[in-house]
Amino acid sequence: MDTSAEARMAAYYAARAGEYERIYRKPARQAELRVLEAWLAEAFTGCRGLEVACGTGWWTPHAAMRAREWLATDLSPETLDVARTKPLPACVRFQVADAYALHTLAPRTFDAAFAGCWWSHVPRARLAGWVAALHDRLEPGARVVVVDNRWVEGDSTPIARVDAAGNGYQRRTLDDGSVHEVVKNYPTFDDARALLGPRAHAVRWAEHPHYWVLDYRLA
Numbered sequence: 001m002d003t004s005a006e007a008r009m010a011a012y013y014a015a016r017a018g019e020y021e022r023i024y025r026k027p028a029r030q031a032e033l034r035v036l037e038a039w040l041a042e043a044f045t046g047c048r049g050l051e052v053a054c055g056t057g058w059w060t061p062h063a064a065m066r067a068r069e070w071l072a073t074d075l076s077p078e079t080l081d082v083a084r085t086k087p088l089p090a091c092v093r094f095q096v097a098d099a100y101a102l103h104t105l106a107p108r109t110f111d112a113a114f115a116g117c118w119w120s121h122v123p124r125a126r127l128a129g130w131v132a133a134l135h136d137r138l139e140p141g142a143r144v145v146v147v148d149n150r151w152v153e154g155d156s157t158p159i160a161r162v163d164a165a166g167n168g169y170q171r172r173t174l175d176d177g178s179v180h181e182v183v184k185n186y187p188t189f190d191d192a193r194a195l196l197g198p199r200a201h202a203v204r205w206a207e208h209p210h211y212w213v214l215d216y217r218l219a
Contacts, residue, residue: 009121010075012172012180013055017078019175020056028155032208036147037062040114043145043215044070047112050137053099057083059116059147064089071110073097100126102133112143119192119214120148120185123167128195135199138218144200146214150207151186159184189214 013020024033040059045066054060054072056079064070070092074080080094097104099118113134122130138144149156159168160181170184189205192214196203203216 006123008180009182012174012182014076014078015176015178015180016172016174017056017076017082020079020082021058024058026155029210032210036208036211036213039213040145040147041065043143044112044114047143048110049112049114050105050110050134052102052113052115052134053118053121054083054094054116055079057086057088059114060092061086061088063114063116063145064092067091067112069093071095071105071108073099073105075099100130100133102137105137109137109139110142111139112145113138114145114147116147117149119146119187121183122185123183124165124185128197131195132197135197135218140218142218144214144216144218146192147211149184149186150210150212152210155210157184 040063044063047067048069049064049067049071051060051063051070051072054074057072060070060072060083067089068091070089072083072092073095075096075098077096080096084094157170157172160171161169163169167183168185169181171179172182173179192205193203196216199218200216201219206213
């Protein structure tokens, strides 16, 4: 996936900001989402958390509910504008930041990190570098949680093509009729575990009907 394709994907999410959360209103996902939302609140109790690619902030109020501090970041001002309209815990702050340039947050570090529905959009060749950059912003003992989509036959948008590097792409249509190609990968636990590096320990993986959860600590 070249940089122009990444720029197109960023433009797509900016254009989709007002439509994005429809995906979370699907009836079949409601019970599952309530379980995940409650679990996230417990997972980050008392933390100083960094949220990467928060988008419209669907997960932010839940993950930050009992946090001490929470910095939610995204590349798109349009999606952050939506996120700011939500009822939010007082600890939440927003910042425009590129998920591939987390070094710009230095010298600040955090004792927790969260990414919701971001991992699947990272090209395979960039995942290890992104994980390493995230870990550079985290303190020893930090907790990391990633939530993302599972492939569900009949519910997930079909993969339109796969490139030479093994990245899948979906074709998505917005309300204005524009069609956009978006990278979308569905990792296994073995795929994810292989990328975490030597600092990761107490690694856990859970699969729900529509989402998977990766949860671990850093040495």
